Amino acid sequence: MVEQVSEQVSEQASGRVAILGAGNMGGTILAGLLRAGRGPADVVVSARRPERAAELRRQHGIEVLDNVSAAAWGDTVLIAVKPRDVSGLLKEISPALRPGTLVVSLAAGQTIAALESDLPEGTPVIRVMPNTPSLVDQGMSVLSPSEHCRPEHTERAQELLSATGKVLQVPEAYQDAVTAVSGSGPAYVFYVAEAMIEAGVLLGLPRTTSTELVVQTLFGAATMLRQTGTHPSILREQVTSPGGTTAAALRLLDDQRVRGAFVSAIEAACQRSEQLSKN
Ligand SMILES: NC(=O)C1=CN([C@@H]2O[C@H](COP(=O)(O)OP(=O)(O)OC[C@H]3O[C@@H](n4cnc5c(N)ncnc54)[C@H](O)[C@@H]3O)[C@@H](O)[C@H]2O)C=CC1
Numbered sequence: 172m173v174e175q176v177s178e179q180v181s182e183q184a185s186g187r188v189a190i191l192g193a194g195n196m197g198g199t200i201l202a203g204l205l206r207a208g209r210g211p212a213d214v215v216v217s218a219r220r221p222e223r224a225a226e227l228r229r230q231h232g233i234e235v236l237d238n239v240s241a242a243a244w245g246d247t248v249l250i251a252v253k254p255r256d257v258s259g260l261l262k263e264i265s266p267a268l269r270p271g272t273l274v275v276s277l278a279a280g281q282t283i284a285a286l287e288s289d290l291p292e293g294t295p296v297i298r299v300m301p302n303t304p305s306l307v308d309q310g311m312s313v314l315s316p317s318e319h320c321r322p323e324h325t326e327r328a329q330e331l332l333s334a335t336g337k338v339l340q341v342p343e344a345y346q347d348a349v350t351a352v353s354g355s356g357p358a359y360v361f362y363v364a365e366a367m368i369e370a371g372v373l374l375g376l377p378r379t380t381s382t383e384l385v386v387q388t389l390f391g392a393a394t395m396l397r398q399t400g401t402h403p404s405i406l407r408e409q410v411t412s413p414g415g416t417t418a419a420a421l422r423l424l425d426d427q428r429v430r431g432a433f434v435s436a437i438e439a440a441c442q443r444s445e446q447l448s449k450n
């Protein structure tokens with residue numbers, strides 16, 4: 172059902188790209204596209220605040236336009252504003268879109284049907300859930316094309332998003348779960364990192380030392396998962412010596428129902444994504 176599409180490809184089939192909303196995600200994708208070799212003349216952004224527009228021009232040497240001019244210019248228009256701002260933005264740009272313009276939305280909980288209802292009939296739309304590790308080209312972007320998308324539209328979005336990491340395609344019905352697992356996922360890892368660093372400090376380690384130990388441990392563990400393809404239970408067993416320190420720690424985590432708390436937390440994120448789609 173889930174199809175792996177591509178990883179770290181970056182040639183420019185997606186034409187001119189207009190990014191509407193240059194916050195965390197919009198700014199991250201913009202920087203990734205430029206890092207991947209896209210010329211500043213092929214990308215524009217829109218920004219509401221003049222200071223942010225000036226900063227983007229200075230930092231990246233790109234054109235910063237208003238929403239309508241950017242949307243009229245782009246072959247692909249990437250929507251990177253907060254979910255509550257999406258509908259108003261689409262209504263604003265809708266009259267300016269040229270036929271065949273591809274609209275790619277990064278907004279959590281905004282369904283393809285809701286996006287289409289604010290766009291001209293037949294507009295190809297792709298719903299995407301990215302995540303912030305795109306900032307270091309290790310993102311996970313998961314896309315679902317609308318029925319108006321032709322294969323070349325999906326390829327365009329894949330090409331665009333693969334500049335900043337992995338890309339998968341899933342049926343739209345999976346998007347709330349995807350949002351809960353990989354969209355919000357980096358926050359869970361940072362939360363664990365914070366807790367481990369504070370624990371090291373509590374045990375008397377200098378903060379810088381504790382931070383270095385934790386960051387390298389998380390990086391090493393993630394790299395092992397990726398490179399060995401071994402199930403996490405087996406990797407955890409390999410660390411857990413009989414009667415040893417890890418078994419003592421894991422017993423406490425089980426007593427405190429930490430695994431169950433993670434499952435419930437990710438379920439809550441999924442439910443919140445479903446709620447957002449009803450607003
Ligand atoms: N931050 C994250 O980890 C992820 C965010 N997303 C989605 O990405 C979208 C953007 O999120 P963030 O970048 O975190 O938010 P953000 O608040 O950092 O960025 C949104 C940007 O849009 C601008 N903006 C708002 N209304 C606008 C308008 N009408 N025209 C032009 N610009 C406008 C804001 O000034 C701001 O710069 C959201 O829909 C979110 O659900 C998806 C996956 C991960």
Ligand SMILES: O=C(O)[C@@H]1CCC=N1
Pocket residue numbers: 279350354355
């Ligand atoms: O917290 C949020 O709603 C967004 C979507 C996934 C990550 N950040």
